[in-house]
Amino acid sequence: MNISVVGLGYVGLIQAAGMAKLGHNVLGSDMDKNKVDKINSKEPPIYENGLKEILQETVPSRFSAYQELKKPFMESDATFICVGTPSKRQGEMSLHQLENVMRQLGELLKEKKYHIFVIKSTVVPGTCENIVIPVVEKASGKKFKKDFSVVMNPEFLREGEALEDFFDPDRIVLGSSDKTALKKIKEIYSPFKCPVLETGFKEAEMIKYASNAFLATKISFINEIGNISKTFGIDTNIVAKGIGMDKRISPHFLKSGIGFGGSCFPKDVNAIVYKATEKGYNPKLLRSVLDVNRDQPLKMIELLDRKEGPIKGKKIGLLGLTFKAGTDDIRESPALVTIKELLMEEAELYIYDPKAMEKTKKLFPHLNYLSSAQEVVDECEAVLILTEWPEFRTLDYGKKLVIDGKNLFFDNHRPENYEGICW
Ligand code: UGA
Numbered sequence: 001m002n003i004s005v006v007g008l009g010y011v012g013l014i015q016a017a018g019m020a021k022l023g024h025n026v027l028g029s030d031m032d033k034n035k036v037d038k039i040n041s042k043e044p045p046i047y048e049n050g051l052k053e054i055l056q057e058t059v060p061s062r063f064s065a066y067q068e069l070k071k072p073f074m075e076s077d078a079t080f081i082c083v084g085t086p087s088k089r090q091g092e093m094s095l096h097q098l099e100n101v102m103r104q105l106g107e108l109l110k111e112k113k114y115h116i117f118v119i120k121s122t123v124v125p126g127t128c129e130n131i132v133i134p135v136v137e138k139a140s141g142k143k144f145k146k147d148f149s150v151v152m153n154p155e156f157l158r159e160g161e162a163l164e165d166f167f168d169p170d171r172i173v174l175g176s177s178d179k180t181a182l183k184k185i186k187e188i189y190s191p192f193k194c195p196v197l198e199t200g201f202k203e204a205e206m207i208k209y210a211s212n213a214f215l216a217t218k219i220s221f222i223n224e225i226g227n228i229s230k231t232f233g234i235d236t237n238i239v240a241k242g243i244g245m246d247k248r249i250s251p252h253f254l255k256s257g258i259g260f261g262g263s264c265f266p267k268d269v270n271a272i273v274y275k276a277t278e279k280g281y282n283p284k285l286l287r288s289v290l291d292v293n294r295d296q297p298l299k300m301i302e303l304l305d306r307k308e309g310p311i312k313g314k315k316i317g318l319l320g321l322t323f324k325a326g327t328d329d330i331r332e333s334p335a336l337v338t339i340k341e342l343l344m345e346e347a348e349l350y351i352y353d354p355k356a357m358e359k360t361k362k363l364f365p366h367l368n369y370l371s372s373a374q375e376v377v378d379e380c381e382a383v384l385i386l387t388e389w390p391e392f393r394t395l396d397y398g399k400k401l402v403i404d405g406k407n408l409f410f411d412n413h414r415p416e417n418y419e420g421i422c423w
Helices: 010-021 033-040 051-058 070-074 096-109 127-140 162-167 179-188 201-232 236-244 265-278 284-308 334-344 357-363 373-379 390-394
Strands: 002-006 025-029 063-066 078-081 115-119 148-152 172-175 196-199 315-319 348-352 382-385 401-404 418-420
Touching: 002 010, 002 070, 010 025, 010 051, 010 063, 010 078, 010 162, 025 070, 033 063, 070 096, 078 096, 078 179, 096 115, 096 127, 115 127, 115 179, 127 148, 127 201, 148 179, 148 201, 172 179, 172 201, 179 196, 196 201, 201 236, 201 265, 201 284, 265 284, 284 334, 284 382, 284 401, 315 334, 315 373, 334 348, 348 357, 348 373
Parallel strands: 002 025, 002 078, 025 063, 078 115, 115 148, 172 196, 315 348, 315 382, 382 401, 401 418
Antiparallel strands: 148 172
16 A cells, blocks of 8 residues: 655654555655655664664665655555644643644645545544544545545554554554545554454544553552552552552553653643543543652652752762653653752752753753763762663662662662662
8 A cells, every 4th residue: 555654753653664564655754854864864863672674674665755745645545644733831732733734635635536544643532523624625625535534543652662562552443434444544454463443533532542541540540659658668669569460450550650751641641631621521530640740750859858968069960861761752751850850959960861862952951961871870979760771770879879760670689878769
């Protein structure tokens, strides 16, 4: 099948590379010239395990990238829409990019007989029916189901393991009121053994939010249990192990720590809270999930304050900047909150991360970025572990105070002067 993908960020690029690997002919489109050039020279613009190998194999024979929308759209049968839906100030989702792209594709549709649009971007319930379809109909003068179709196909990829998740998904969700289009898109995923759930538009849109909201709730739950356990001197990891043995609970997503970050959980929970409120429902549980998460990085600073006395003027080392290991993504990373708080307390900060120093320098240009984790440990009076990079396990911490927000030493020898956030 000839497929185009609009938006070659974390989601679009994995979708594009994955489909090319499956044997489809993929034409990607992105406004960012740098990204397009990198992809066409087989260089991944983001760090993602296994991506480089797929680009080496599929570019240019089955995958190429363009800075324009027209060629990829005209030469394909279906377009996967993977543009960002970032948060506005109140948590509301911005549909600016999506509407803009759909309008342009609608214009181009005037010159085509039929096309399928697959929405991968995370959008609140009602978006496909109330925005995507009307925008395309207006721009093209054509009719949904007759001249074009729309399918909502939410993504469930974890950064760092995105290709693994792409090729071995737990489920595929396809939402549409158009059975013919559903059948066509189902074919793309036919090599996968997982169940395919066909739903309406709104249900597919909601499944994505409910999945992320549930996982975020599980994390805030274990962090709250962790904060309580800590007051009793209990190691929360043992508690998590004990409750995770119950099949109904499962051991996954029960790691307590400095809270969830990334481009998805904070944004998606905020967006559904905003939308629910707009609809007249007060989502108390989800608001608390966000509250617990907002305060969690501050627990590290409280611990530091308790153990080291006044933080002002102290040399504090921060190990890790990304929101989790295996990615170079610092969006909504608890490490950034920690930096801001420590700067307010006038600490002197020394920093190392194997993947995200350049990105962080753009936000905080005046901190001390050192070239290795060991240098940070050697330079500072106390060290905070903010990302679970494996290399931080084997450093020589000596007698330095180590406060761990990521449970790096659970199955490992802990440093001599060690304290965990919830253990
Ligand atoms: C998440 C979901 O896991 C994906 O299914 C979804 O597709 C994606 O969001 C999205 O909406 O696009 P991701 O943000 O890449 O994926 O990262 P996760 O591995 O889920 O971790 C999110 C955050 O939760 C990280 O900060 C991680 O450290 C934290 N976390 C995770 C915990 O604090 N404890 C846990 O037990 C698990």
